Amino acid sequence: MRSYILVIAFAGAIACGTKKQETSQTTENTTIEKDISLTAEQLKNGGIETGLPEEAMMSASIKVNGVVDVPPQSMVSVSFPLGGYLKNSHLLPGMGVKKGEVIATLEDQSYVQLQQDYLVAKARMDYLSADLERQKELSSQDATSKKIYQQAGADFKTQQVLIKSLEEKLRIVGIDPDKLTVNNISRAINLRSPINGFVTKVNVNIGKYVNPADVLFELVDPDDIHAALTVFEKDIMMIKKGMKAAVSLADKPGKKYEVDVILVTRNVDENRGGLVHCHFENANHELLPGMFLNGSFELDSKKVMAVPESAVVRFEGKQYVFLAKDKSNFEMKEVETGIVQNGKIELKEDAAVNWKEQKIAVKNAYSLLGKLKNKADE
Template sequence: MYFKNISIYSLSVWLVLSSCSGKKEEEKTVYENKKFAKTEQNTVQLSEKQIQSVGLTTTNIQNKTMQKLVRLNGKVEIAPSHISSVSSIMGGHIKSINVINGSHFNKGQVLAVVEDPQFIQLQQDYLVTKAQLESARLNLNRQKDLNTSKASSDKTLQTAQADYSTLNATLKGLEEKLRIIGINAKGLSTGNIRSRINVYAPFSGFVSKILVNNGQYINPSDTLFELINPTGLLLELKVFENDVDDVKIGQEILVYNNQNTEQKSSAKIVSMVPNIENGGASIAVAKLSSPNPDFIRGMYINAEVSVNSRYTLGLPNESVVSFENKNYVFEDLGNRKYKMIPVTIGISDDSFTEVLKANYLKDKKIVQKGAYSLLMLLKNKAE
């Protein structure tokens, strides 16, 4: 019985040890499998059919002269100095309005016609004063002749001179008033007195607002129109904090609107607002090199600024893929096997992207066309 118990005990010990040993072997195998999966998680192998479907091609790291391309966006605005409010010099009733909102006008064009009896009175005062001045001139000349022969006193001559000077000043004032309401005093006569004056465009541009209507009585302080001079068109562009040091006054840029991205116009940065707003951006103000009627106030636009030209190592843009805010390329390992390699990128242009510290890629074949497809296959495999 004693030996039987020993045998049972020995057998139990052996079974426990065997069980532990087997468990360790199993854990070791699972661990090794996990370790193998970890080393293989950044590689993907394709079949011939997959390679043909993707149309995969390879390239090599290349030396390129590149420029950093800063992309900006913003809106078209008008400088305050080029937005004009037009009013009538004198009050009256609006007889006619010759433009509509948004219409183009030329300098000197009649925008509106204003009518009032005071215009008649002003012309009448001018003609009466002109006649009185002529009479005063003749009287002054006569008094000079009489005073020379002592036939009249010095006081009479002085009075004649004062009358002439007063009327001459009055006439000049009336002449100037007529000029600023658009009436040529030199050609004025009793036969062409008129009750209406024209409101003329001070420059060529566009009508932004019309604030009156026909028949309305307006005062000299009332604004009739708001006009825009397109030569004051400005581009206000947002420059994010990490690009502020690269955007400078005097730089040439290319701008385009969202409706016509292929048609780009040249402009120059004329001002930089020296502060960062709450959104993390500053404002660059640019001006078009030549007028472009396609750009209108309030339109959203995009711009490109090329800076920091340098000779560097780079790859075609399609070779570099992004995932979870990191950048990668795929190395062709041969036998239809591809490995994902993390890279740090620098500047980029329309076709190439700079790869920083890229000497370790010089002897490697890098996937060009199909890199994104490889990324998708690899991530699906990992999932």
């Protein structure tokens, strides 16, 4: 029995040793050397060129997206305070309208009744005014009781209130009470545009009965159109009022519009983004509420050490450059990068390297990485 246990233990030790050896081999296979030497011919055939990092003025950019928007005060829902039938309207979505322009005509017998009530009340007012003067004179001569005089005064004031309220009702529906006479009573009333703008929605058709709560049309004043841009929370504090950005419509990326920041919200939504409201400097009729926008903010420029993007290689999630030790020997060094702009990339400061004096492979650096990988596989 004891011999059997020893055999098993020995076999286990061999298995563990084999496993460690395989693990060691696997680790070695994923690790490559950092140094490589090339002949002059290899350098020429690989198209490898060296150079010094250069100082450059670069600015970081913040990518954003959003929509064309208008503030609530520039969006108008048009309704009518009295129910009625839509007699006619020429509006279509997208059409422009001017303030005061007739955009629809409605008709109903209640309009006639309102005009009638006003004219009748006004006519009775003349009678009550004359009666009040008569009762006042009689009262002064003690020819009538004070009660009758007081009643005449109360009737006159009541009629004044009635006429004033009817006048306001007429003005609400667009009828000028000063111009209303028995000769121009009409069953139809014109509905006029309250703003200069354009139509976004038409919710009615000819012959439809509309209630006071129904929205007939929706209009937008384009003069106050703006860009509502979403900025991630990590960037929102870098955006300030007055900053400029360039935006474009999602389906027309080549046409840029400049915008100025007018308001930065100080809260973020559930998607960890905050809204930045911007004013268009050169808005035109192409920009409609709800259209999607893409854009970017350019932050203040700063002086950095930069190299061509082709000088930086990526390997196993990290970034490297190849330091030129001399004309034929290179060392792969991990680096931290920053701003990427116009084909160049920023190299962050490194205590071990003076970028102003250290030449690196600036062209075809990936061919050096490929040779290191091939060397590791041999």
